Amino acid sequence: MIDVPSGLHICSDTYESELEDVFKVIPNYPIGHQALPNGRFAEAISHLEIARQLDPLALWVNAQLGYALFVDRQYEEAVAQLQKTLELNDHFYLAHMFLGIVYS
Numbered sequence: 001m002i003d004v005p006s007g008l009h010i011c012s013d014t015y016e017s018e019l020e021d022v023f024k025v026i027p028n029y030p031i032g033h034q035a036l037p038n039g040r041f042a043e044a045i046s047h048l049e050i051a052r053q054l055d056p057l058a059l060w061v062n063a064q065l066g067y068a069l070f071v072d073r074q075y076e077e078a079v080a081q082l083q084k085t086l087e088l089n090d091h092f093y094l095a096h097m098f099l100g101i102v103y104s
Contacts, residue, residue: 036064036067036068036071041068041071041072042072044068045065045068045069045072048061048064048065048068049065051065052065057088059085059088059089059092059094059095060094062081062084062085062088062095063082063085063092063094063095063098064094065081066078066079066081066082066085066095066098066099066102067082067098067101069081070098070101070102075102078098078102079099079102079103082095082098082099082102083099086099
């Protein structure tokens with residue numbers, strides 16, 4: 001899957017269905033993702049937490065939540081969330097990238 005606004009390639013082992021079906025299953029992910037660049041961090045976190053509850057194994061949701069916590073200056077929570085993401089898949093590049101940003 002490709003995140004069109006950022007151009008990032010987002011992969012998931014959870015879904016094998018069409019892209020439109022993924023967003024039906026996790027409808028809060030795109031809302032939370034779109035709220036971040038607009039500075040609506042609390043809204044983004046809220047939607048991403050709901051998306052994580054709907055699919056706790058979705059790597060991109062978990063990583064985005066960690067990043068949202070970081071931009072909201074919740075640094076310890078961001079690190080904890082990104083480490084949880086890496087516990088799901090220690091090779092998930094997006095979580096590594098976000099963790100590097102948090103530590104920089």
